[in-house]
Amino acid sequence: MSRRHPIISIAGSSGAGTTSVRKTFENIFRRENVVAAYVEGDAFHRYDRAEMRSKMVEEAERGNKHFSHFSPETNLFEELEKLFRDYAETGTGTTRHYVHDEEEARLYGAKPGTFTEWEPLPENSDLLFYEGLHGAVVTDTVNVAQHADLKIGVVPVINLEWIQKLHRDRSHRGYSTEAVTDTILRRMPDYVNFICPQFTETDINFQRVPTVDTSNPFIARWIPTPDESMVVIRLKNPRGIDFPYLLSMIPGSFMSRANSIVIHGAKLDLAMQLILTPLILQLIERKRRTI
Numbered sequence: 001m002s003r004r005h006p007i008i009s010i011a012g013s014s015g016a017g018t019t020s021v022r023k024t025f026e027n028i029f030r031r032e033n034v035v036a037a038y039v040e041g042d043a044f045h046r047y048d049r050a051e052m053r054s055k056m057v058e059e060a061e062r063g064n065k066h067f068s069h070f071s072p073e074t075n076l077f078e079e080l081e082k083l084f085r086d087y088a089e090t091g092t093g094t095t096r097h098y099v100h101d102e103e104e105a106r107l108y109g110a111k112p113g114t115f116t117e118w119e120p121l122p123e124n125s126d127l128l129f130y131e132g133l134h135g136a137v138v139t140d141t142v143n144v145a146q147h148a149d150l151k152i153g154v155v156p157v158i159n160l161e162w163i164q165k166l167h168r169d170r171s172h173r174g175y176s177t178e179a180v181t182d183t184i185l186r187r188m189p190d191y192v193n194f195i196c197p198q199f200t201e202t203d204i205n206f207q208r209v210p211t212v213d214t215s216n217p218f219i220a221r222w223i224p225t226p227d228e229s230m231v232v233i234r235l236k237n238p239r240g241i242d243f244p245y246l247l248s249m250i251p252g253s254f255m256s257r258a259n260s261i262v263i264h265g266a267k268l269d270l271a272m273q274l275i276l277t278p279l280i281l282q283l284i285e286r287k288r289r290t291i
Contacts, residue, residue, distance in 0.1 A: 002088035006127045006283040008036075009084075009135035009144075012154035013070070013191060016161055021154050021206070022131045023166050024272045029129075030281055039083065039126035041132010042098035044076045045069060049113030061222060068183075070190035075134060077142040084147035087121070087128045094118050101213045125156060126284055136198040145201040149283055152276075153202035159199040159214040167223050204275065207232045208265060216234070229265030232256065241275070249274055 001007075008025070012018040029036050047055055052074070059067035068074065082207060086093040097108050097116045108116050121128070136145040136153070145151060156164065167184075169175040199205055208231050210224035235241055238259040246261060247253050250271055253263040263271050 001147060003286050005088050005091040006149040006287055007084055007087060007128050007147060008127060008150045008151045008152070008280070008283075010131040010137035010154060011133070011137075011202060013133060013161065014165055016154045016156055017164065017208070018131050018154045020155065021152065021272070022129075024172060024269055024281075025129060025276070027276050028273065032277065032284075034279065034280065034284060035124065035126045036129040037087070037121040037127070039095050039121075039128060039130045039132075040097060040121050041130065041134060041234035042100075043096045043115070044080045044132070044134070045098060046074050046076055048098075048115055066186055066189045068187040068190045069196050070187050072139055072142075072194070077134065077137060077139065077144065080137075081142050081144045081147065084128070084130075084144055092123065093121050093128070095121060126287065127280075131197065134198070136201040137185045137194060138197065138201060139194070145198070150279055151202040151204075153199040153205035153207075155199055155205050156208045157210070157214075159217040160208060160210050160229075162217040163220045163223055166217065166220070177218060203236045205232075205234045206266075206268065206272070207234070226265035226268065231263050231265055231268050231271070232260055233263065233271060234260045235275075238262075241284060246271070246274060252260065 002170040010018050010021055010025075012021075025036075045052070052069070055074075056067050064136050073255065083095060096118045097104070097110075099105050099108050099110045099114055101112050105112050110116050130148070134144060136148065136151045138145050155161075165184070166180050167179060169180045170177065175183075208229050210229050212224050212228045214220060214224065234257075236259070238252070243255060243261060247255070250261075250267050251261050253261055253267070253271075256262050261271075
């Protein structure tokens, strides 16, 4: 953690909705004139797309049926922690981009499924913003969570997370339901060991809960809409949070525990704006007092 060079970290698994949360942060940064240095979690995968496919075949032949993008073996956890540590100390660090598709290929000048070269972050940023799989990961040898000043978990209930992943991978990536299901099953041990534990490290968790039947996510024809959902917002340390104000500003919201507020799904962006804006401004004000 750093007063002079704060870090905000968004953690969530594939299909959880971290990209939507990033857009809310971008809107807050724009409105409050905050300059963020953006870091993508995919940049710290160990293998590019072709290498990962080759490694998966190799591991399967060895009898490893659970080789996944979630594990320490397939990610550069040490490099990610170094980036967080370097930024906290100096306000800079090194990252790269993973090129997902043709649109990004045109933007970054590299083939889809590959990485760009490592390069330094932009200078003179107000804070670092990370969004990806491992924003609060802790292992026996790495502790990324300790370096972030504000850690956010994006955690739909598991059936909803699977529905979102199924729809995204089928519609945008051309995968079959069977292929996506195989991926979910293959990732499960690493999901349990390296994704779930992060959400005890996070300062705030946003968990979307559908109010429609998602009993069998593998046959769901549509993703439940925000209007068909509630969101549970859990704050690790509720001290200083004005819950009466939030309840008055967010129609239909209520407290389920002393540190948890439940809102209608369509009010998520409003709730995030109300909760996160003061926290971001506190980080910036704390930074400015050190200069």
